[in-house]
Amino acid sequence: MFSFRNSGGFASATLTAMNTMIMFNLMGVVNQLPGALCRLFRRAKLWWFREVQITIPEQGREWHMYNRVFSAAECYLGAMFSDRALRMKAGTDRTGRSIVLTVDDAEEIVDEFLPAAMEKKEKKKAGAIKVTWRYHCQQIEKGSARLWNNEKKYYTLTFDARHRPEVVNEYLEHVMETSNAIEMRNRQRKLYTNSMGGGDRLWTQVEFKHPASFATLAMDPKKKQAIMDDLETFSKSQDYYAKIGKAWKRGYLLYGPPGTGKSTMIACMANFLDYDVYDIELTAIRHNTDLRRLIVNTTGKSIIVIEDIDCSLQLSGARGEARKEKKVKEPKEKKAKESKEKGESKVTLSGLLNFIDGLWSACGGERLIVFTTNHVEKLDPALIRRGRMDMHVELGHCExxxxxxxxxxxxxxxxxxxxxxxxxxxxxxxxxxxxxxxxxxxxxxxxxxxxxxxxxxxxxxxxxxxxxxxxxxx
Known part of the structure; x- marks a missing residue:
């Protein structure tokens, strides 16, 4: 914006209007320029108008995190501006029944919000702050480590530098809260499993529509009611867990012969609490770091399940003796070579214990951790002790x-x-x-x-x- 020391108010306003009009007309031309020139022009525009730009990438800065602000922006813009944006992309949700709209590449959306300080004032319209959203999608060069996706997606949020505190402290919080409300209103419970192909895609998901409920579960009524009471108490105890200094999670060990309803019990728990289910296949996880990465990318209000844990890995009490015998029989080099060729999992008992109640167990809240087994006697006592698996539920023969x-x-x-x-x-x-x-x-x-x-x-x-x-x- 031009500014002259000796210019009057009218001259200054005229120059401001001219600058704005010139920049607006240039935008149509800039959109046709190659990517590098287009980005250079936008940086000049930020400097010219003293604007601040926040970039919101799809992938977070940390290697193990998905950027939840990106998904919140996508949900917010698709729901709030689908009737005003000029270019949108149409798709369907996971069920294939509902249409989902998202912002198309290079589309700009202008939003307004009223800071809390202006809500009680009469001239509310004059105090409204304008922000500009823009969606970007760039192709990634071949040879990138992103095996499952060759696109780099991100949003930019641009606003006047004078409004930095209000945008950062109020507006972005408003976007997060609104998107959470929209997702809860349209929420469909999901069943997740860890991906097998590697890359950035950690979980694959389908809609979870299991018909089981505690009303139809074949189980002793008193035992069933005790489990329901425990689940309800847990879901309402966030403040209590914070007060006693404990992560908001609870462990369930379901054990009994085949056909006694362990998997059905998990479905009943999910339907009772309205939680998502994360079904972890341990044998598909190669290292403890991969397990931690999976756990960090689970959400609250979820049940993390490892079924038939006695068959998943060597986690029994006799595992140490078995390894010693194997070391005596096989040379170290041969064992390492065969293990590499088979792609065997290297998840250890200590890594699993750290996930249950170590430091990493506090990454997230309101989660149930459920193990199932047909042979509880084969499991290491350290894995199923009270405090890790808080409730031991035996599902026995039909009475x-x-x-x-x-x-x-x-x-x-x-x-x-x-x-x-x-x-x-x-x-x-x-x-x-x-x-x-x-x-x-x-x-x-x-x-x-x-x-x-x-x-x-x-x-x-x-x-x-x-x-x-x-x-x-x-």
């Missing part, structure tokens, strides 16, 4: 109370003459809820009395199992 839940779910009956005989046999045999549910599945949907037929099939299966167990001395 009569769990059977009644299954009968209601599958047959829509709460009482039947054959129930007493089922009670006697369930007390004598060991059978999983999954096997009971299979017998209660109607074989003929046109049958006149489906309940009786299914219960008779169940009694026959229980009687056969009782005879086998008697022969085998179980």
């Amino acid at each position: 009569f109370e769990a059977f009644k839940v299954l009968a209601k779910n599958y047959l829509e009956v709460e009482a039947h003459p054959l129930f007493e005989k089922v009670r006697e046999l369930l007390a004598a045999v060991k059978i999983s809820p999954a096997d009971v549910a299979e017998q209660l599945m109607p074989k003929n949907i046109r049958a006149h009395d489906k309940a009786t037929g299914c219960l008779q099939d169940l009694l026959h299966a229980l009687q056969t199992l009782l005879e086998k167990q008697s022969i085998n001395g179980i």
